[in-house]
Amino acid sequence: MKYTLIEPGDMVVSCREEAVLETLLGSCIGLALYDQDAQAGGVVHVLLPSGPTHKMEETPLYYAQSAIPALIDALLEKGATMSGIVAHMAGGAHIVTKGAIQDLNIGKRNTIKAKEILDAYAIPIISMDVGGSVGRRLKLTLPTGEVEIKRSRGAKGGLIGDKDEPRPKAPRLDENSLRKMASELKPDSNVAIRALQLVRGDDICFRELEELILKDQVLCGRILGIVNSARYGLQRQITKLSHAINLLGTTTFKKIVMQACIKGLYSKPFKGYELDDQAFFHHAVACAELSQFLADRLAIADPEEAYLAALMHDIGKILVEQNFTNTFITVKMSASIKRIPFFLAEKECLGTDHAELGKFVAQEWGLPNALVRAISYHHEPHKTDDSKELVGIVHVSNYICNMLGIGLGCDTMSNILDTDTLALLKMDEGTVTEIIEYVPRILFTHGQ
Numbered sequence: 506m507k508y509t510l511i512e513p514g515d516m517v518v519s520c521r522e523e524a525v526l527e528t529l530l531g532s533c534i535g536l537a538l539y540d541q542d543a544q545a546g547g548v549v550h551v552l553l554p555s556g557p558t559h560k561m562e563e564t565p566l567y568y569a570q571s572a573i574p575a576l577i578d579a580l581l582e583k584g585a586t587m588s589g590i591v592a593h594m595a596g597g598a599h600i601v602t603k604g605a606i607q608d609l610n611i612g613k614r615n616t617i618k619a620k621e622i623l624d625a626y627a628i629p630i631i632s633m634d635v636g637g638s639v640g641r642r643l644k645l646t647l648p649t650g651e652v653e654i655k656r657s658r659g660a661k662g663g664l665i666g667d668k669d670e671p672r673p674k675a676p677r678l679d680e681n682s683l684r685k686m687a688s689e690l691k692p693d694s695n696v697a698i699r700a701l702q703l704v705r706g707d708d709i710c711f712r713e714l715e716e717l718i719l720k721d722q723v724l725c726g727r728i729l730g731i732v733n734s735a736r737y738g739l740q741r742q743i744t745k746l747s748h749a750i751n752l753l754g755t756t757t758f759k760k761i762v763m764q765a766c767i768k769g770l771y772s773k774p775f776k777g778y779e780l781d782d783q784a785f786f787h788h789a790v791a792c793a794e795l796s797q798f799l800a801d802r803l804a805i806a807d808p809e810e811a812y813l814a815a816l817m818h819d820i821g822k823i824l825v826e827q828n829f830t831n832t833f834i835t836v837k838m839s840a841s842i843k844r845i846p847f848f849l850a851e852k853e854c855l856g857t858d859h860a861e862l863g864k865f866v867a868q869e870w871g872l873p874n875a876l877v878r879a880i881s882y883h884h885e886p887h888k889t890d891d892s893k894e895l896v897g898i899v900h901v902s903n904y905i906c907n908m909l910g911i912g913l914g915c916d917t918m919s920n921i922l923d924t925d926t927l928a929l930l931k932m933d934e935g936t937v938t939e940i941i942e943y944v945p946r947i948l949f950t951h952g953q
């Protein structure tokens with residue numbers, strides 16, 4: 506059975522074949538259309554309700570207004586008929602905000618627009634789960650047309666587990682114990698730590714970097730694997746680091762080195778956070794690309810520093826997964842029942858949270874203070890008294906990736922977007938929309 510994950514702003518259609526089409530959703534809308542007689546179906550993941558005409562012509566799959574007709578046309582081409590098509594809809598989650606902008610309302614506007622278009626085509630909606638502050642998975646299995654919509658915080662109202670179950674308590678750890686825990690998390694080699702320290706500098710000597718990387722065959726292989734992946738579209742296979750630097754340029758090469766240094770740690774399933782095996786890495790790289798773009802565009806932070814900070818912002822989750830396996834369920838229950846941000850539930854139940862643990866890791870790895878701050882305050886940007894722009898960029902990038910369901914986990918929609926940070930970055934609802942439109946360009950295929 507062929508499995509396809511549909512990224513934001515994309516669509517896949519299939520007919521009379523065995524296929525599973527799945528998409529992960531925050532405030533976006535996922536729509537599955539299916540025609541039983543033609544055994545044809547398709548899924549589209551739209552980011553926004555509508556856009557200016559030229560944009561809807563250029564990138565029709567980003568907007569409900571142009572994507573839904575495009576999906577219908579594709580199904581008609583596969584032999585579906587207008588009277589046979591039915592719809593299943595999911596997503597449109599509400600982004601919880603605090604600060605100057607009370608409500609971005611994107612999820613609601615997406616839902617209203619999608620319903621309006623389906624209505625205009627007289628396509629019945631067979632199943633629908635929209636709104637609330639919860640991420641969702643929409644899965645269409647073909648050729649049967651079976652549809653599953655799953656909430657990322659458990660079924661029915663977001664509760665997980667039985668309220669009456671005895672809850673294991675996490676032992677409270679002091680700062681020294683937490684730092685010791687962080688000291689045990691290492692990239693795959695000391696070479697990777699040194700490489701991470703080297704790549705963020707401006708006056709980096711590539712000869713020195715190359716010599717360093719060559720000492721670690723696993724890291725070297727991983728770098729070449731990323732260089733040769735579909736994302737970089739190189740015409741021929743690259744087998745030497747120096748060729749990769751020449752062909753891709755130093756900025757891209759540095760980003761690839763950063764990815765390779767943490768890929769081993771990140772590429773596995775995170776059962777507690779309900780992340781699939783590549784989802785954590787995918788989320789980290791998407792946030793990093795977006796942070797670099799924002800730093801560049803707003804010209805208020807170093808783009809490479811922003812890239813590395815965002816790449817590492819959730820690294821503390823690895824320690825939560827490893828060290829609090831038995832008590833993690835209490836975090837989920839607390840976040841669900843009390844409706845509090847997930848990182849606060851971590852603090853309450855574990856005595857620490859992934860941001861604090863990430864801070865200790867960054868300090869242990871000898872990363873500069875600005876990066877330590879960005880990791881430490883990525884959910885609470887108002888708390889930093891320094892590097893405010895860098896922290897803000899990572900905060901906003903993380904939330905935009907969450908809105909689009911990139912690396913959807915159980916905590917994705919339960920944190921709060923601090924809209925005062927948008928003001929600090931001189932962003933408003935209009936620029937948020939532009940940034941959302943930019944994201945599909947930075948996404949990459951799984952298996953990189």
Ligand SMILES: [Fe+2]
Pocket residue numbers: 818819859883884
């Ligand atoms: Fe986080």
Ligand SMILES: [Fe+2]
Pocket residue numbers: 788818819903
């Ligand atoms: Fe994140």
